[in-house]
Amino acid sequence: MRQGFDNDKYIEMQAARIRERIDRFGGKLYLEFGGKLFDDHHAARVLPGFEPDVKFRMLSSLVDDVEIVIAVNANHIEKAKTRGDLGITYDEDVLRLIDVFRSRGFHVGSVVLTQYAGQPAAEAYRRRLAQLDVTCYLHYPIAGYPHDIERIVSDEGYGRNDYIETSRPLVVVTAPGPGSGKLATCLSQLYHEHRRGVKAGYAKYETFPVWNLPLNHPVNIAYEAATVDLDDANIIDPFQLEAHGETTVNYNRDVEAFPVLKAMMERIMGQSPYQSPTDMGVNMVGYAISDDKACREAANLEIVRRYFTAAVQFKRTGEGEEQVERLRSIMKKAGVDEDLSPARAAALRREQETGAPAGAMVLPDGRVVTGKTGALLGAASALLMNALKAVTGVDDDLLVIDDKAIEPICRLKTEHLNSVNRRLHSDETLIALSITSSTDETAARVIAGLERLRGCDAFFSVIISAADEALYRKLGINVSCEPKYERVSLYHK
Known part of the structure; x- marks a missing residue:
């Protein structure tokens, strides 16, 4: 970075x-x-x-x-x-x-x-x-x-x-x-x-x-955005x-x-x-401050992230509309808008192309990778795996974690833990990757790339789970979400 x-x-x-x-x-x-x-x-x-x-x-x-x-x-x-x-x-x-x-x-x-x-x-x-x-x-x-x-x-x-x-x-x-x-x-x-x-x-x-x-x-201005409440x-x-x-x-x-x-x-x-x-x-x-331009660019991205955080909170709770509107004004003052990060356009485009929730991440070298919800992995998990493969030079089409390692975890979630979602969250995906790395050199190479994602920007076309958001935060990845849910329902866990 x-x-x-x-x-x-x-x-x-x-x-x-x-x-x-x-x-x-x-x-x-x-x-x-x-x-x-x-x-x-x-x-x-x-x-x-x-x-x-x-x-x-x-x-x-x-x-x-x-x-x-x-x-x-x-x-x-x-x-x-x-x-x-x-x-x-x-x-x-x-x-x-x-x-x-x-x-x-x-x-x-x-x-x-x-x-x-x-x-x-x-x-x-x-x-x-x-x-x-x-x-x-x-x-x-x-x-x-x-x-x-x-x-x-x-x-x-x-x-x-x-x-x-x-x-x-x-x-x-x-x-x-x-x-x-x-x-x-x-x-x-x-x-x-x-x-x-x-x-x-x-x-x-x-x-x-x-x-x-x-x-x-x-x-x-980013400080005003951070203290809008x-x-x-x-x-x-x-x-x-x-x-x-x-x-x-x-x-x-x-x-x-x-x-x-x-x-x-x-x-x-x-x-x-x-x-x-x-x-x-x-x-x-x-x-x-040693590079004013770098700090200006980073602060502008933070202003937009604060806007999406407030918009998601408003969607979840119905409270904070005034903060969302004030953050719109703050973005205008800074001369930025919701599309500042190229990750947003990439995530929304991938969702439109596939019909499934999607995410995108801007890598340290400027490349943008995407991932979508599939049968076994959620959007956050798929994006994380694709980003790790990209920064470690592993072929995107290569299955680093065998489906045979993922299926037992999916069954455990649905058959014994009463989860309605069998797809792996990003923390569960990393556990499966870590287990695979004990016998597979490519998996070990991929998991070693986690530190290289610190500071990257990720954007999702839907509100991701609290578990996925927490895992990304621990990895130092900045997360924003479009303020909409994957499913049309009243209760979202």
């Missing part, structure tokens, strides 16, 4: 910027970490070459100075809020995050339950953390937040919150998702630190929008323009909240160290 991002340059520049900000505040910095600290697949899609864990690697260069605090909203625990990408609740994700951080050598100091008001599920979770020997602090709702600054920055506001004991110069405050209270946690800590005579500061690390790219750069919008930071005469990009919620945030910092620290939302940030991702 064409690369557009320099990871090594990013790690070096980003670590240096954070060290600089720590020194600016006298040796202690609370860093609000927005977005995903690792597994940042959105960034990897719009900045080709960006490694999903590069932010983790960057922090690893500072590991001896880093302490992690994880914030989770008690109301989210009470409502069993779930991460859509992982399918797990926020409280479970906190435990997952702790395990991941610790496995990489990071010190996880504590968990803070924000907006805690004795919610039964949150209280049970607090006890569970205690049993797991995880230090837990409580932060409470503050009447009049965020506008009653007199109350907020007082003993009745931040003063009621537990003071989080920290021991390292860089305290990274992260969370399982938005609305967890990261900013409030940082400001509460600043209040307590300054009352104790400890010099400390605050900064924000948010990858998108990229402040030093133009407002209508596709990478920034939050109704975010990229805007020029008027405070940065007024204070420094510099045109930079931020998003509306940060700009709207800045006057209140600035007043809070003035109350806590005597004067605000920042004159704009852009001032608060430390993000250096824009400086590590």
